[in-house]
Amino acid sequence: MAEVQEFNILTPVGMLGYGFRSDEFWYGIEKYSPAAVIVDSGSTDGGPYKLGMNRMTCGKGSYIRDLEPLLDAAFHKKIKVLIGSVGGDGSDLHVREIFEMVKGIAEERGYNFKIATIDAGVDRHLIINRIRAGKTSPCGPAPELTEEDVNSAVDVVAQMGCEPYLKALEQDPDIILGGRSYDPAAFAAFCLARGCEPGVAWHMGKIMECGGMCAVPKGRSMIATMRKDSFDLTPLSPEERCTPLSVAAHTLYEKTRPDRLPGPGGVLHLDGSKYEQITEKTTRIRGAKFVPTPYQVKLEGVTKLGYRTIFIGGIRDPILISQIDDFLERARKYTQALFPELDKSENCQLKYQIYGRNATMGPLEPDMSVGHEIGVFGEVLASTQELSHTIANNVRATVLHLSYDGQLATTGNFASPLSPHEQEAGPVFKFSLYHLVDLEAGEEVSLFPITMHDVKASQEPRTLSTLSKEQFQAIESGKLKPLNRKVIPSGAAPLSEIARVVRSKNSGPFELTLDVMCDTEDAYQRVKKANLLTNETIKKLYRVRDEDIIVNMYFEPALAWKCTIKRPWAQGSVGERDTLGTQQHAPLLTIEVPPAGSKSVPIIGASA
Structure with missing residues (x-):
């Protein structure tokens, strides 16, 4: 086989549309002469509304x-x-809309392009036939897929693998615009087409699809230098660097577990990955293995539940705060008497969230104490916007005027900051399809139609203006931001004073993942040997059961610990508390870590 010639890929940002520095982009183009600019544009992070509302x-x-x-x-x-x-x-x-934007820019600037578009919409009859044949399965802790789920979905897409991109590349387009894709698919395809090993191609893609997030400090734009059996990562910002620790740590981000990354047609195994600092800015990565599996793709689809109206207000009266649960339940029952359909199905619901107690974490919250004031957020779902507004108006008015034991304040119970007091929040959706479907041979390409477009401009091309020599040199000679190691107490200390990172995030719509990362081997071993981050700890801190814990593991390359649990409420739908899952880490912060060599100690904040 011919030797793979080294080549570069530039990723300007982890999400197209989020913006990036033009000077750093053109610096990367001029210095590294990349063979491709590749960027991902997809995510379910925002919840189901994107598919539901187009x-x-x-x-x-x-x-x-x-x-x-x-x-x-x-x-x-x-x-x-x-x-x-x-x-x-x-x-x-x-896909059509972005193509029209590209076409418009090209025509306005006088550019001729050969463009490939790849669709990802799925024929519902195919899905239903696979359900009947027993060839679908949940992706994570989702319910089993039903024909009703498929028929009621507003839209359904499938995450394509690398094969449609490889097929499109055979026709040598200038630009490929892909529909819903497994995030690293476009990156992996370009590298596989040039002879890189699959493990290298997929591992690079899993990191580069987030742009410069693995840099220190976290950045936007990144260069990947590719070889057959390794790749290098170099941030384009003069202040940023990639370190072995920062790159290895990125494999934890939004993942159920960091050592096994499943995707279309295989699983990326990272156990043997090696990370080497080769310059102050650059880290070299090698050793990942891509292990083929029977070919499956992930389906994503959403169903419309109804329309939402919200209201919010504060309560400062300590007499009312002391009986808030009973009070709000009486307000619910009063409203149910007026609207008998309320809370009889998932399509007509009233939800309360109490800020100052457990609005952010809900059933996961270990500390149910309240302060001197609370905020009550009310959410009403109904079949129409008018009905939703009508019910919400009645609930809010009831909360404002309902009597309670020991009441002294008779003018009103609820401090409303907004006028009008109720806000119509539009349609609400849920993820009804987040499932794997088995494919037959060849469907990994045939299910994703490729269309070639020739865009011809009618005017002379615009002259290119990039960087001046002075701008180029300013970036080239820029200074790296110093690495600051955390100063760790020698005695017993809360985890917040030991770890470099303590965070939470979604891993898809049905999982929540918790990460703890350390700066040094000593800090990591101190946390690990204390044996505090056990299933028992997670059960106490998050009030979950054994069956709710999906993964609990340490990951040596990143000096990290990861735990993934089932999400206790639907992402981005009715009753959502934290759409991105970024504020569920707080109970971990107060775990007390003993000095090195000591036995574990009781957990702070672990009581229900």
Whole structure:
């Protein structure tokens, strides 16, 4: 087999539309002459509304701003551009919309392009036939897929693997606009087409799809230098660097577990990965293995539940606060008498969240004490916006005027900051499809139609203007931001004073993942040997059961610990408390870590 010639890939940002520094982008183009600019544009992080409402992640102006320099580079520098999951959800509609934006920019700037678009919408009859054949399964702790789920879905897409991109690359397009894709698919495809080992291609893609997030400090733009059996990561910002620890740690981000990353057609095994600092800015990575499995793709689909109206207000009266649960339940029952359909199905519901007690964590909250004031957030779902508003208005008025034991304040119970007091929040959706479907041979390509487009401009191309020599040199000679190690107490201390990172995040719509990372081997071993981050600890801190804990493990390459649990409420739907899952880590912060060599100690804040 021919030797793989070293080549570069530039990723300007982890999400198209989020913006990046133009000077650093053009510095990367000029210095590294990348073979491709590749960027991911998809995520379920925002919840199900994007598929449900045909809303893109960012506004049109943000996409055009980010696309313009990419198209300048594609035309003037002959650099291929690949974009995955265009628009955010990667629906067929958004493939069309992003294509029209690209076409408009090209025509306005006088650029001719050969463009491939790849659709990801799925035929519902195919899904139903696979359900009947027993060839679908939940992806994570989702319920079993039913034919009703498929038929009621507003839209359904499938996450394509690398094969449709490989097929499109055979036709040598200048630009590929992919529908819903497994996040690293476009990256892996470009590298596989050039002879990189699958483990290298997929591992690079899993990191680069987030742009410069693995840099220190966290950044936006990154260069990957590819070889057959290894790759290097170099941030484009002069202040940033990649370290072995920062790169290894990124494999924990939004993942159920960091050592096994499943995707279409295989699982990426990271046990043997090696991370080497080769310059102050650059880390080299090798050793990952891609292990083929029977080919499956993930389906994503959403169902409309109804329409939402919300209200919010404060309560400062200590007499009412002391009986708030009983009070709100009486308000619910009073409203149910007026609207008998309320709380009889998932399509007509009243939800309360009490800020100052457990609004953020809900049933996971270990500390149910309240302060001197609380905020009550009310949410009403109903079949129409008018009915939702009517019920919410009645609930809020009841909360305002309902009597309670020991009441002294007779003018009102509820401090409303908004006028009008109720706010219509529009349609509400839920993820009804988040499932794997078995594919037959060849369907990994045939299910994702590729269309070639020739865009011909009618005017002379615009002259390219990039960086001056002074701008280039300013970035080239920029100073790295110093690495600051955390000073760790020698005695017993809370985990917040030992760890470098304590965080939480979604891992898909049905899982919540917790990460603890350390700066040094000593700090990591101190946490690990204390044997505090056990299932028993998680059960006490988060009030979950054994069956709710999906993963609890240490990951040596990142000096890290990870635990993934089932999400106790539906992401981005009725009753949501933390759409991105970023504020569920707090109970970990107060775990007391003993000095090195000591036995574990009781957990702070672990009582129910």
